[in-house]
Amino acid sequence: MTSNRLKTTRRRALGLVALAVLPLCSGCGIYSFNGTNIDPAVKTISIQTFQNTAPNAPAYLAQRFTEDIKDYFQRNTTLKLVPRDGDLQFEGTIVAYDFAPAQIQQTGGLPAAGKNRLTIQVQLRFTNTKNNKQDFEQTFQSQKDFASTQDIATVNNDLASVREITRNIISDMFNKSVANW
Incomplete structure (x- = not known):
């Protein structure tokens, strides 16, 4: 040969x-192939209902966000979801739901919103009972721009757009907590 x-x-x-x-x-x-880096000793996760202190947020947001984060972790890890005292613990608050002009343009010689932006911020407290060096508190944020013709009521009824913003936040939380990115 x-x-x-x-x-x-x-x-x-x-x-x-x-x-x-x-x-x-x-x-x-x-x-693992889904990008997680979870200690084999970690078997359970608990996710408390996120509180909503953002004055402009729709009433459904806290419950929807909490269910979405639970679904995300169940789809992307083998951790067992428990009501409380999990090896990994998530609790937090929706602290901002801001709808404001994002792009100003001149209309008839007067400044007007060219686009509006919805920004959502969620404050997270993450606890890893197996390794407290991984514990953290952090605020996560995402946003999306909308046409200037859409007001806050229209945006609040656009569940797909609001979920797109919250999915970005959930993905960032996942990456920070179990993917160590």
Whole structure:
């Protein structure tokens, strides 16, 4: 066998070994294909209902946000959701729901909103009972622009747009807490 053929054969064999070993590592807590980095000792998660202190937020937002974050973690981890005292604990508050002009333009010589922006902020307290070095408190924020013809009532009734904003926040919370990004 020539030297190049031998090298090619060795590379293929190493590649096959890597393919066989990789799935074994995905469940061991070191790395998984969904990007999480969860200690194998962590088995449960508790997510308390997020409170809503934002004066302009619609009444449904706190419950919808809480259910969406639970769904997200259940879809993307193997952690068992428990009512309280989970190995990982999430609690927080929706602190801002601001609808304001985002782009000013001149209309008939007067300044007017060209676009409006909805900004949502959520304050999170994350506790990892297995490793308190990973505990944190942080405010997460996302926003979306809307046409100037849409008022706050129209935006509040556009559930898909509001959920798009909250999904971005949930994704950031997930990445910070269990993906260590």
